[in-house]
Amino acid sequence: MSMFRRSVRTEDELAHTESVLRANVLFQDVATKTEGRWHQRVLYNLASAFYKVEYEKGDVIFSQGSTDKDYMLILEQGECQITIDGEEIPGIYGTMRPPAMVGELALLMDQDRAATVTAKTSVVAFRLDRASFNHFMSGPLVKTEDIKVELKEIDHVIDQVSGVKKRYNGNIIRQYKPSRRWLWRQWRGTILQQAWKAAATSMLVSSCFVAVIRLSCGPTWALGQIPDPKSPAISRLVPLAQLWNYLMTLTTFILTFFLSQAYSLWRDMYVTTRKIQGRLNDVGLLLASTVERDDEGKFTKRGIVLLDDIGHYIRLFHLFTWAKYSKKFRILSTSRGMSRMLSRGIMSQHEYNTLTSLSSSNGGHHNACLSWVLIRCLTAMKDNTLPKDRALRELLFHKICDLRATFASIGDDLDGRMPLAYAHFVQLLVDSLLFISPFALYSGLGIWIILAVGLLTLFYAGLLDLSKILLDPLDNDEYYDAPVNVDIGVLIRETNAGSSRWKYAAEMLPFATTVGIDCV
Numbered sequence: 001m002s003m004f005r006r007s008v009r010t011e012d013e014l015a016h017t018e019s020v021l022r023a024n025v026l027f028q029d030v031a032t033k034t035e036g037r038w039h040q041r042v043l044y045n046l047a048s049a050f051y052k053v054e055y056e057k058g059d060v061i062f063s064q065g066s067t068d069k070d071y072m073l074i075l076e077q078g079e080c081q082i083t084i085d086g087e088e089i090p091g092i093y094g095t096m097r098p099p100a101m102v103g104e105l106a107l108l109m110d111q112d113r114a115a116t117v118t119a120k121t122s123v124v125a126f127r128l129d130r131a132s133f134n135h136f137m138s139g140p141l142v143k144t145e146d147i148k149v150e151l152k153e154i155d156h157v158i159d160q161v162s163g164v165k166k167r168y169n170g171n172i173i174r175q176y177k178p179s180r181r182w183l184w185r186q187w188r189g190t191i192l193q194q195a196w197k198a199a200a201t202s203m204l205v206s207s208c209f210v211a212v213i214r215l216s217c218g219p220t221w222a223l224g225q226i227p228d229p230k231s232p233a234i235s236r237l238v239p240l241a242q243l244w245n246y247l248m249t250l251t252t253f254i255l256t257f258f259l260s261q262a263y264s265l266w267r268d269m270y271v272t273t274r275k276i277q278g279r280l281n282d283v284g285l286l287l288a289s290t291v292e293r294d295d296e297g298k299f300t301k302r303g304i305v306l307l308d309d310i311g312h313y314i315r316l317f318h319l320f321t322w323a324k325y326s327k328k329f330r331i332l333s334t335s336r337g338m339s340r341m342l343s344r345g346i347m348s349q350h351e352y353n354t355l356t357s358l359s360s361s362n363g364g365h366h367n368a369c370l371s372w373v374l375i376r377c378l379t380a381m382k383d384n385t386l387p388k389d390r391a392l393r394e395l396l397f398h399k400i401c402d403l404r405a406t407f408a409s410i411g412d413d414l415d416g417r418m419p420l421a422y423a424h425f426v427q428l429l430v431d432s433l434l435f436i437s438p439f440a441l442y443s444g445l446g447i448w449i450i451l452a453v454g455l456l457t458l459f460y461a462g463l464l465d466l467s468k469i470l471l472d473p474l475d476n477d478e479y480y481d482a483p484v485n486v487d488i489g490v491l492i493r494e495t496n497a498g499s500s501r502w503k504y505a506a507e508m509l510p511f512a513t514t515v516g517i518d519c520v
Contacts, residue, residue: 017047023339025150025340026147028335045136051126066113069110072104072107073102074126076098078123096117096345099345150331173487174484194465195465203451210442210446219231254429258422270486284503286396288505297511306380313369315496317373318496322488326476433460
């Protein structure tokens, strides 16, 4: 069991705790306002209920599955490591730093501890017991149920980003095997799963039509035979069969072209996501190659701070980029979403304050974070952490501006993905073809139209559904949870890893160098 000791708190620590609570998603509704008057210091009283505790390196603060739900912590100093199912969560999502809040979900949701939290270093924290937590959360100013719903949604998104939850076993899209046998065995996530209901409905309509013909027209042919073309009822259907042939030719051509256009959009979107990652990697490589070093070729302390800052801003930029364009990640850019990111240690208090102070017309949090990257680089050039080299400066400007244009094209592509008139026309064509199929094909197929119409519906309706899915590469329409939708969580995790890749790759050199590297 973890050991800790209580310490006396100062007024500065009390004020710090209050400021952390004010920015936290759980306590944003707990204000000093009561019945229209600002005279009761609710947050101050809540902050006073915390007391200071200390843990030593290696202490287990919480254990996954533990029923101990008696307290939560606000980190003041040190770091904690999160482990789930025996696996350490990598990067910033697995390392909790001040002013992160730890253990609050078990109290709020009244559930067992979801992860093991271990003191990675010596830790100083402020602890709140369950009784005090419940007292303040049950107040009239707290919308507890709304907070629970939003927190579940926010944490679900953060879990995708951190890798706790993976959509396609860690792949950006679901992978396939070329084996015919393997492909035939697949069902979940295929177009068959999407189109079978429409096919079954068409077969039912065809069966009813066959039954009506058999009961009302007195057919002279056996059930499994081709209908007699001399029958008055059948002869009336022959012109409809010719019309159906013309319609099938037109529909096949237009539908296949529609599918081609949809795949082009999907492919372009996938390439764009990779281009964004590539430009971010370019910035990391440039900085790691030119940042200040000592005579032994190692990064100076200033150089390390610069690379860490840029890596962090890159991670925030990429996360907020997808929060803008992906509906499922949009909640992260809300006030509660950013507050939760602050409490999880994903952003600092200063960054939170800066982003929340921006007006809604500033163009987005991702634009602010990208500006931080460029301005931080220019500042480093002024103090010689980066060389004052015109070529490097122009190259950084080029990379950042190219990055801006690349991610901006995502919104442009999604906005103009397909005109309504085009999609509407294709839908009418496919539905018309499938609707008249049982009546048009009966004269030539008889009872076998049941199977034929089922197959036609499966393929034509399936192709149209596939087109619609490809036209929604980020799954914003939530039309169908298909394995062709890009897993944004994978993109973010890869970029998070890449944000520090070049720092560690160029950390040691096999040769000595002078302070700074001239960029030619």
